[in-house]
Amino acid sequence: MRRMKKILGTALAAVLLAGCTAAPPADSGAAAEAEPPPAAIVFTDALGHEVILESWDRVASLYGSFAETWLLAGGTLAGTTEDAVSERGLELGEDVAVVGTVKEPSLEEVLALAPDFVILSADVTSQVKLHDALAAAEIPHAYYRVDAFADYLSMLEQFCRLTGREDLYEENGLAVQRQIDAVLAAAEDKTGPTALLIRAYSTGAKAKGDDNLAGVILRDLGADNLADRYESMLEDVSMEAVIAADPDFIFITTMGAEDSALAFMTETFENNPAWAGLSAVRSGRCVLLPKELFHYKPNRRWGESYVYLAEILYPELAGQIQ
Structure with a gap:
């Protein structure tokens, strides 16, 4: 897995995630510890926060829809919220923790998972309020907003680049885009x-x-x-x-x-x-x-x-x- 991360980090430096930017070169007087690690993925989330990811082995999603998207990209979950089961019908293994609901996620239970990446909704006030606590705990996290198919496709692309599963981006993203394009073409006139x-x-x-x-x-x-x-x-x-x-x-x-x-x-x-x-x-x-x-x-x-x-x-x- 460590070798895969290194490969992914190298590839992503050349082909950046949608909406992402590479870590800027250090100024001559900048402290070395202020630089993101060489293999880190750096991007800006839906709320304008800079996100630095070094690992995504233990992922927690506080929204069932986003949890499903992470799974569709080939990822695995350490934890998610109750709606992933009640609304989306996801079959979670016994090793996946349920950490509250979308509107009332348990910060304590999230922290107990020791996640290296937490996925949150930019549209849920209680989740937005978790930013400072997660930042203080030095847990990488990102906020997303999905209102239209293009938003989902962008998220899926980013996730698939992290997991290295371009085949799943084709299957669960681009194939759906072609289906939508065909419908729009039929209704165009x-x-x-x-x-x-x-x-x-x-x-x-x-x-x-x-x-x-x-x-x-x-x-x-x-x-x-x-x-x-x-x-x-x-x-x-x-x-x-x-x-x-x-x-x-x-x-x-x-x-x-x-x-x-x-x-x-x-x-x-x-x-x-x-x-x-x-x-x-x-x-x-x-x-x-x-x-x-x-x-x-x-x-x-x-x-x-x-x-x-x-x-x-x-x-x-x-x-x-x-």
Whole structure:
């Protein structure tokens, strides 16, 4: 493994990770101990922190999606959070520790693993707050943000360069990119319908734009997401706003317990007599999107997410794309 790290370090010095920079040469007066080790990998993470990696044998991921991406790149895990099992269904060995939840990871349990690399989410406040403690413990760590397929592909490429598994970058990344490209080519000349993307949870609902993976896919497929016109719906969706928008399609994703989120939708919207008069409802175009493709990061299944929505938006494409 030590020899492999040396080889990887040499290769990565020539072909840098996306968004990474090589360690700068030391100034004549700089102290030698301030220089990164010769074989170190140096890059900047999603929050602008400089990350110096010398080893990645014991990796902990505090987000199940990112844990899966590390595994898809051929890596192994020392620890991860509970959602890796409950939401992603990852089969973790007995030697992989569960170190809390995404929103409440246990710093004590992470430190007990003696990790040489910790992967965190830039979008989870409690994880962002761990930066100072991890830095004080001198544990290399990096924050990532994945909102679209391009973000996943960039992360996978970086991870595969660390593991030396270019074959897995092809299989779980570039092959998916080709599938998405084929779907986009098939939909390129289509006239996009209007759509409203709603994310529902137990106590409310909000319209989502291209800060959401389903919103990004709708945009890429040429749909006119009405959340971009009715910005007030980004904070709270009202029945009045939905009536005013009257979209061709209504897409619903749920956050948290799906039963509770759907109960809120029924009570707030579907029980309103005006709901049945909406164009999308009359035409049978109110669609509940599956969580595994549109709420959780689909990772190597991202192409399936594009196919799923393309066939709904443009039924004539069904059977032509896969």
